[in-house]
Amino acid sequence: MDSLTAAASVVAAALAVGLAAIGPGLGQGNASGQALEGIARQPEAEGKIRGTLLLSLAFMEALTIYGLVVALVLLFANPFS
Amino acid sequence: MTFFDGLNVTSAFPLAELEVGEHFYWEIGNYTVHGQVFITSWVVIALLLITSYLGTRNLERVPSGLQNFLEYALDFVRDIAKSQIGEKEYRPWVPFIGTLFLFIFVANWSGALFPWKIIELPESELAAPTNDINTTVALALLTVLAYFYAGISKRGIGYFKKYIEPTPILLPINILEEFTKPLSLSFRLFGNILADELVVAVLVLLVPLFIPLPVMALGLFTSAIQALIFATLAGAYIGESLEHGEEE
Numbered sequence: 001m002d003s004l005t006a007a008a009s010v011v012a013a014a015l016a017v018g019l020a021a022i023g024p025g026l027g028q029g030n031a032s033g034q035a036l037e038g039i040a041r042q043p044e045a046e047g048k049i050r051g052t053l054l055l056s057l058a059f060m061e062a063l064t065i066y067g068l069v070v071a072l073v074l075l076f077a078n079p080f081s
Numbered sequence: 082m083t084f085f086d087g088l089n090v091t092s093a094f095p096l097a098e099l100e101v102g103e104h105f106y107w108e109i110g111n112y113t114v115h116g117q118v119f120i121t122s123w124v125v126i127a128l129l130l131i132t133s134y135l136g137t138r139n140l141e142r143v144p145s146g147l148q149n150f151l152e153y154a155l156d157f158v159r160d161i162a163k164s165q166i167g168e169k170e171y172r173p174w175v176p177f178i179g180t181l182f183l184f185i186f187v188a189n190w191s192g193a194l195f196p197w198k199i200i201e202l203p204e205s206e207l208a209a210p211t212n213d214i215n216t217t218v219a220l221a222l223l224t225v226l227a228y229f230y231a232g233i234s235k236r237g238i239g240y241f242k243k244y245i246e247p248t249p250i251l252l253p254i255n256i257l258e259e260f261t262k263p264l265s266l267s268f269r270l271f272g273n274i275l276a277d278e279l280v281v282a283v284l285v286l287l288v289p290l291f292i293p294l295p296v297m298a299l300g301l302f303t304s305a306i307q308a309l310i311f312a313t314l315a316g317a318y319i320g321e322s323l324e325h326g327e328e329e
Binding site: 055 | 265269276309
């Protein structure tokens with residue numbers, strides 16, 4: 001791999017993870033806040049809310065993971081090298 | 082590959098090896114397969130088989146010990162299937178969804194809990210079988226087959242009418258969805274498990290003792306959740322194709 005491709009790949013990998021973390025971060029914060037509000041309003045529904053929250057948090061996390069997969073491909077299985 | 086050889090650090094601690102993208106190749110016929118994934122999957126399968134055999138060998142009316150645990154596991158996967166597919170039709174799909182859940186769950190946890198690193202391979206390393214993209218793609222494609230089978234067996238060729246519902250304008254999007262479903266299923270599982278192992282490996286590289294423990298615990302938690310999500314989504318997709326048949 002020549003050094004230009006390597007440098008570009010590293011920068012691109014960093015950007016892929018960093019940018020992919022923004023959206024899910026906002027979403028997860030939003031979802032957790034709403035869930036807290038729900039629990040505060042209705043403490044008896046805590047178990048149900050927590051289960052649903054964890055599941056949806058994992059879905060949002062998956063979006064960052066896609067960015068991570070792209071970064072890993074760039075680092076370890078670079079198609080341009 | 083040579084550029085990032087620096088990342089495959091073989092430090093004083095053999096625990097902290099990072100070997101992404103290196104495989105222990107086996108040649109079977111014309112195919113080249115990743116041997117380390119096969120070995121670990123066989124261990125996982127053997128573990129599941131032995132546990133279920135021992136637990137169900139002599140069934141008792143009042144369960145105790147292992148049988149109790151297995152009944153709990155069965156209840157759990159049955160609830161996943163029931164909540165996604167619905168009371169009426171979930172029963173035939175319990176084996177499929179249960180197998181998916183148990184295999185992925187034990188595979189994910191085996192990566193963290195099983196002392197694979199004791200066994201030395203000439204290349205690559207033993208880890209959770211789900212941290213190889215091929216495993217997760219295979220599982221996702223099985224899910225796709227399953228929900229196509231569910232839809233077609235329920236509704237015949239009319240199943241494909243769902244592509245032009247609610248309007249034919251959405252046809253390209255509906256077809257695209259067929260590709261994004263297995264893609265997201267497989268990438269989600271693969272990425273999460275690999276990310277877990279990478280984070281743990283990097284931390285072990287920096288501070289070998291105690292500090293990585295909370296992250297390992299978090300990894301156990303997320304891998305359990307990922308197994309649950311995979312099974313839930315498979316159930317949801319199957320339930321969706323079955324439901325389409327019921328509308329008419």
